[in-house]
Amino acid sequence: MAISNLMSLNFLVPFVAGKIDFSRAIRGMRGMPRRLLLVGHKLAAGSLAVNTLTTISNEPDAIARLGEGSMLLAMWRDAKANADLGLPIDVIAIAEGGSAVKATSAVVVAGTPTVGGEVMMYIGDERISTGVTTADTSATIATKLGNAINAAAKLPVTASVAASTVTLTARWGGPSGNDISLRSTYYPDDALALGVTLTIPAMAAGAVIPDVTPVIVAMNLYRATEIVNPFTDSTNMVLFETELAARWLQNNMQDAMVVTSMRGTEATITTWLNTRNSPHVHTICTTNDITNPWETASMAGAAIESSAAIDPAVGPTAKLVGYKGPTQGNGFLVDSINNLLVKGGSPLNIAADYTGSLFRMVTNYKTSPGGAPDRSMAEMCWLKTMSYYRWYRVTEFQNKYNNAGYKLAQYVTQPIPGQKIMTVDLAKEIMVGLYKLFCDAGLCQNMPYYISTLNAEIDAPNGKLKIMDEPVILTQHYQTEITSNVVAGQV
Template identity: 35%
Template sequence: MAVSFNDIPSSVLAPSIYVEIDNSRAFHFTPPFKRSVLAIGPMLATGSAQDGELKLIYNNTEADQYFGVGSILADMLKNLRLNTRGVDIYAIGLADAAGATKATATIQVTSGATRNGTLFLYIGGRLVRIPVAAGDNPATIATAIQDAVNADSLLLTTASVLTDTVTLTARNAGTLGNQIDIRTNYYGKAAGEELPAGVALTITQMAGGATDPDLADAIANMPDERFDFVLNAFTDNANLNLLEAELDSRWGYSRMLESHAFIALKGTLATLSTFAASRNNPHLTTMGFNDSPTAPWIWASAYCGQVAWHGSIDPARPFQTLPLMGVLAPPLSSQFTLQEQEILLADGIATYTVERDGQARIQRAVTTYTQSPQGLPDASFRDTNTLLTLAYVSQSVRFRLGQKFRRHKLAKSGTRFGPGQAIVTPVIIKAELIALFSEWESLGLVEDIEQFKDDLIVEINAQDPNRVDILLPPNLVNQLRITAIQIQFRV
C-alpha cells in the first residue's frame, strides 16, 4: 500500500467504507495571522483585576473596571484602542509598589479675576474647564480648580486646596506620575484660550514620585503565547533590562514567540541621546519627544497602536505619516529640528513630525539597536519594519512546513518511493520553500527570487539522519523613505 494513512490501519478487516480527513494540503497559501498587543502598566486598588493578572480587553469599560478609573494602564488602553484595529488587546496591571510615593504638583492662584472667563487647565493633556466670575478672589478660584479636577474621574490626579493653592496628587504612585504635565492654554489666544482678566497662576510641575513596580511580576505572568506587540509604561533601566531579556528569549529558537515592545520617553535631545546610549536591542522601539502636554505612555500607546494595526496588514510597508491619535504635539519651539531628528534616529530613537493642523505623525519607526556585539555601527536591525517582516517570515515558514510535513518520513533526495507515501526529501522541502518565497514576493515582503534559489540550502544533518538543516536567505524588500533630487537647470 503506497498511500500513507494517518488513522486507517492496513490490517482492518470489517467491511465498510472508511474515511479520514487530512488537512495538510488544505492551504495553497499562507493564511493571515491574528495579531495581539499586550499592555503593561500601573493599576489602581479600585480595579477588580489581581496584581499581575492577564486580562483580555474588549472595550474601554473593561479597562476601567479591571484596572481602575483614572489609572495609567486604563489611560493607555483607551488610547491604544483609539489607534488600532483588528488586533486582540491584552493587559497586565501592576499594583503600586510597597512604600512608593506619589508625585505632586501645585497651582497657586496669585491674583483674582476682574472679568468673567474660563480657565483652560490641561492635566496630562486632558482639558479641564474652570468657569471664573469677575470678583473671584484667589481662594475662590483655587477651590473651583479643586472641584473641577475632582469631578473628572478620568484625570490621572486628584486635587486638594489650602487657601489659594491647589495640590494635585497622582493617582498612581511611582516615577511615572512625575511625567504628568500641568499647563494652561495649550491652544493659545488665537483659539480662545487665555487666562481670565486679572488671574495669575504659578504652576510647579509634578515631582516627588518614587519607586515603580517590578516588571518581573508581569513577565512571570506572561503565558507562553504570542504577543506580537508589547506596550510598556515603564522606562527605568532595571525594568527595561528585564523586558529586553524576555524579548530576546521570545525570539529564541526554544520559544519562537516573536514580540516587539514600544515605550516613549520625554526629554531634551541630550536626555534622549543619553538614554539611547544605554540601550541596544532590536526588539525595542522608543518614541522620543519633548514638552508635550501628553504623557509618555500615551505617545507609546499611539505609536504601538498604529504600528500594530498597519504592521498586521503589511509588516514591510513603512509607517511614516500615520497619525498619532490622542497626542497633543509639542509647541513649535519645542519640536525637534531636522538636524535633531537625524541625531535621534542615528541614536536609535523613533521620531515624529507635526502637520500644520497640529496632528503628530510617525516619521520613522526605528529600534534601539545601533551597534553590533563588537561595538561597531550596525544598521541591520535599525527599522521596526525589518523585525516585523522577519517575524512574519519566521512564523509563516513554520506554519507551512508544519502544515505540509507534520508526520512525514525523511528520505534522501532521489529516493523512489510510491505515490501517496508520507515521505519528504530535501528537494521536496526546497521546492516548497521556493513556492513560499513566491507568496512572500507577491505580498511585497521579499525580492530577488533567483538569489533566493541560489543561496537556499536544504540538507539532511550529517550527525542526525532525522533532522533537516535549512539555510533560508530571503532578501527583504526595502521601504521608500528618502527621495533625493538634484535640479540641474539651464538659463
C-alpha cells in the first residue's frame, strides 16, 4: 500500500513533519457509554432545582441536593448499592402535581402490655421499634412510636400523635405515596408485646399526578441508557413511551429503556400490563413485598445496566441488594409468574430468605401495530444487544470514514493505493470485520449467513453509502428439556 503525503508537493522548504494518528489506538471491542437516570421527587430541603439534570456520585452530595427522606434520595441509595463501579447515576427531580395531596394512614394502638416487650412497624423496608413496659398505656405507646418514626429522618413519612392514634403522612404529595408499604411484623421472630395490637390501614388519599413533560424537555441532547420511572399512571407512561419511541428511530439514536415497578395481585398487574405495549419499557412485578416500588425499580435499573455494560446479551440475574420481598407462601406461584411474563411483566425470583433476584426480563411489548401477537421485541436482552450493535457501527463510521476525507466510488472495485476511496467492496470488508468482533465477543453468530445477506450500495450523486445487513444475535438460555428413556434390567 502506498504511503500518502503529509505535506503538499509544492512545499520545498527543508522540513520534518510528524503526524500522530490515534485512529487505530483502540483495537477490539469498545464499551458503549452507559448512564442510569433516576426521576423522582426531592424535598424542599434539597438544593437541586426541579427539572435539572445532574450527576450524583456520593452520599453527602445526594443528601444535600435531594433532602433526607425524599423519594429520589431513597432511589439514589438503592441504585448506588446495586450499580457496578463506573456506572454514572444521574437524577432529575420532578415537581409535585399542582395542589398535590399527601397520602396518609391513621395507625391505631390498642391495649396495654401484660409484660415488657417491643412494638415495631415496617415503613417501607425500614424497621422502626420502641420498647414498652406494663406501665405504658396505648396513648404512651403511640407517643413512643411516633417519636421513633420522626427520629428516623430517612423514612418517607412523618408522624403526628393524637391519643392512641399515630397519623403517618407522606413527605411528598401525589398517588405514589399510596404505595408506601406499612405493616407491624415481617420476619417470623417479630412479635408485638403481649397485650398490644396495631391496626395499620394502607396509605391512601394521595392524589394529583405529577407531569413528566418538563423532565423530558430536560433530557434534550442527553442520553441515559436506562431510566427509572416511579410514576406508572397512564398519562406519564404514554409521555415516556412516546419519547422512547422517538429516541429509537434512525434519525435520533439516543435510545434508552425505562424500568418501572408494579406491586399488586396478579389481576391488578395484568390489568395494567394489558394497557401497555412499549418494547422500550420493562416492568418489575411484585406482590406482598415491603420495598417501595420506586426503590425496587431503582435497584433493578442499576443491576440491569451494570449487567448490560459487561455483556448486553446475558440475561441479568443479579440479586437486588436491599430488596425485601414477600414472606414464605405469599409470593407469586409459578402459574402467575408465567402469566405475568406472557403479559409483558417481569417477576422476581424470591428466595427462602425473602430476598429477590432478577429473573427473566421481558418488555411490555406483546402485539404488532396491526394487533397480532408478536414476540419480536419482547426480550429485553435483544433490544440491549441491538442498541449496542447499532452504536458500535455508527460510531465506527463516524470516527473513521464519515467526514474523514473519503471519496465515494460507484464503479471502482479496488481503491487506488494511498487514496481514501469508499467502495462497495471496502464497505463490505468493514462490516464483515465488525461482525467478526461481535462473533468473537459472543454477541452474534453464523458468519456465512451474514456474509451471504450483506448488501451495500453507493449513491454517488447524494454522497451516500447504503448498507443492509442481517445480524444473527445470540439469545438467552432459559429452559432445558431432558428426556430419559428408562431401560430396566438387561439390554
